[in-house]
Amino acid sequence: MCLAVPAQVLSVDGSKAQVDIQGNRREVDVTLVNVQPGDWVLIHAGIAIQVLDKEQAEATVAAYRELREALGI
Amino acid sequence: MPAEKGKLVRQYVERIRQRAAGGGRPLRLMEFCGTHTTAISRSGLRSLLAGTVELVSGPGCPVCVTSDWEIDRMLAYSDVPGVILTTYGDLMRVPGSHSSLAERRSEGTDIRVVYSPLDAVAMAEAEPDRPVIFLGVGFETTAPATALAIREADRRKLTNFFVHSAHKATVPAIRALLGQGGARLDGLLCPGHVSTVIGSEAFRFLPEEFGLPAAVGGFEPLDLVVALDYLVEAALGLRPVGLYNGYSRWVRPEGNERALALLRETFELREAQWRGLGTIPESGMGLRGEYRRFDAEVAFPATVPQPVPRKGCRCGDVLRGELIPSQCPLFSKVCTPSRPYGPCMVSGEGACAAFYRYGGEEAPVEV
Numbered sequence: 001m002c003l004a005v006p007a008q009v010l011s012v013d014g015s016k017a018q019v020d021i022q023g024n025r026r027e028v029d030v031t032l033v034n035v036q037p038g039d040w041v042l043i044h045a046g047i048a049i050q051v052l053d054k055e056q057a058e059a060t061v062a063a064y065r066e067l068r069e070a071l072g073i
Numbered sequence: 074m075p076a077e078k079g080k081l082v083r084q085y086v087e088r089i090r091q092r093a094a095g096g097g098r099p100l101r102l103m104e105f106c107g108t109h110t111t112a113i114s115r116s117g118l119r120s121l122l123a124g125t126v127e128l129v130s131g132p133g134c135p136v137c138v139t140s141d142w143e144i145d146r147m148l149a150y151s152d153v154p155g156v157i158l159t160t161y162g163d164l165m166r167v168p169g170s171h172s173s174l175a176e177r178r179s180e181g182t183d184i185r186v187v188y189s190p191l192d193a194v195a196m197a198e199a200e201p202d203r204p205v206i207f208l209g210v211g212f213e214t215t216a217p218a219t220a221l222a223i224r225e226a227d228r229r230k231l232t233n234f235f236v237h238s239a240h241k242a243t244v245p246a247i248r249a250l251l252g253q254g255g256a257r258l259d260g261l262l263c264p265g266h267v268s269t270v271i272g273s274e275a276f277r278f279l280p281e282e283f284g285l286p287a288a289v290g291g292f293e294p295l296d297l298v299v300a301l302d303y304l305v306e307a308a309l310g311l312r313p314v315g316l317y318n319g320y321s322r323w324v325r326p327e328g329n330e331r332a333l334a335l336l337r338e339t340f341e342l343r344e345a346q347w348r349g350l351g352t353i354p355e356s357g358m359g360l361r362g363e364y365r366r367f368d369a370e371v372a373f374p375a376t377v378p379q380p381v382p383r384k385g386c387r388c389g390d391v392l393r394g395e396l397i398p399s400q401c402p403l404f405s406k407v408c409t410p411s412r413p414y415g416p417c418m419v420s421g422e423g424a425c426a427a428f429y430r431y432g433g434e435e436a437p438v439e440v
Binding site: 001002003004029031032033042044045046047049050052053056057059060064067068071073 | 077078080081084106107108133134135136161163188189190191192210211212214215217218221264265266267269270295321322323324325329331332335420422
């Protein structure tokens with residue numbers, strides 16, 4: 001029920017945006033977020049509920065990379 | 074999942090197992106969220122950690138906690154002349170005391186599954202002579218879409234769009250569960266997507282008031298083991314008891330303030346019935362003030378008697394984390410996904426359905 005999927009914003013027109021969800025193009029509502037083309041958003045029931053925090057995403061990836069290196073995998 | 078991620082997951086699993094095994098008894102960690110329940114079962118973590126960490130499911134499957142009475146109330150809208158009922162697919166097969174939406178549809182009621190409540194608004198605009206009722210279930214992840222649909226219907230000046238709100242708030246349910254003294258938990262895995270809306274800080278009360286380690290986690294195997302690793306460390310005293318946000322790429326401490334404002338303006342908290350937890354004050358979201366004209370309960374009143382409790386079904390105990398699905402006498406004998414007896418077996422996210430599908434000890438970690 002609380003399943004939400006990431007999508008990348010292609011274009012924004014007022015409260016609607018065209019997004020790419022795993023290769024499929026779809027219109028979603030972006031009333032609740034502030035987005036520009038290129039941003040990643042989380043989609044639930046046809047609306048964007050949150051925007052990806054790029055710094056945090058990069059920090060997470062970097063932390064996992066360091067951990068893998070430390071463990072030698 | 075790339076191979077190196079899979080290796081990292083295995084490393085975490087091994088570390089969690091070794092640490093938890095030193096605790097003298099299995100640690101009890103609860104995942105609140107039904108989407109976590111499915112993700113944990115599918116990844117095989119439940120069986121991989123068995124014996125050292127017991128992962129119990131909580132009351133976070135929205136259709137599972139929807140009471141028989143509330144389902145009966147929704148079914149009563151079938152009697153409204155010309156009605157179109159719309160809802161999410163999850164709700165279709167959930168049994169009330171005597172029927173389900175799927176059965177009503179087979180008997181001729183016009184019931185349509187929608188992807189978004191905004192689709193139901195479009196149906197109301199296309200068929201202005203028929204009342205369109207959206208049956209809204211779900212927590213704070215889902216409720217903003219319903220609120221937006223109501224605003225959209227208002228903007229389009231529709232008078233034939235209505236909402237039955239069975240939306241619920243997560244925090245009051247967790248408080249009720251802990252307040253009832255059940256579940257005897259060592260840590261709580263907090264719902265990832267609910268937290269994108271309400272913020273990780275909404276769960277600060279868990280360590281501060283209940284001394285319970287809390288971790289907000291994502292849904293991939295690596296997200297899950299990182300969050301569980303934190304909970305195990307805190308539960309064993311290897312780090313201070315606190316709140317950890319392991320899903321910070323999507324979850325901000327304050328959540329989504331625009332969505333929260335929309336919820337506050339559209340809904341007001343009211344008493345709600347929860348399967349397994351009983352009646353909890355200020356845990357349900359009813360329509361507020363001027364938006365009551367969209368309230369299906371007001372527009373189409375009906376008297377629905379309190380149903381007799383379902384005989385033998387232990388769904389309520391499962392939702393409190395007091396019973397593992399396989400401990401229910403009906404599990405996989407009388408109650409299966411193809412012939413479900415209780416709601417925890419109906420919903421794909423229900424703990425019983427997840428155990429039935431993925432419960433085997435041989436379930437592998439996804440790589």
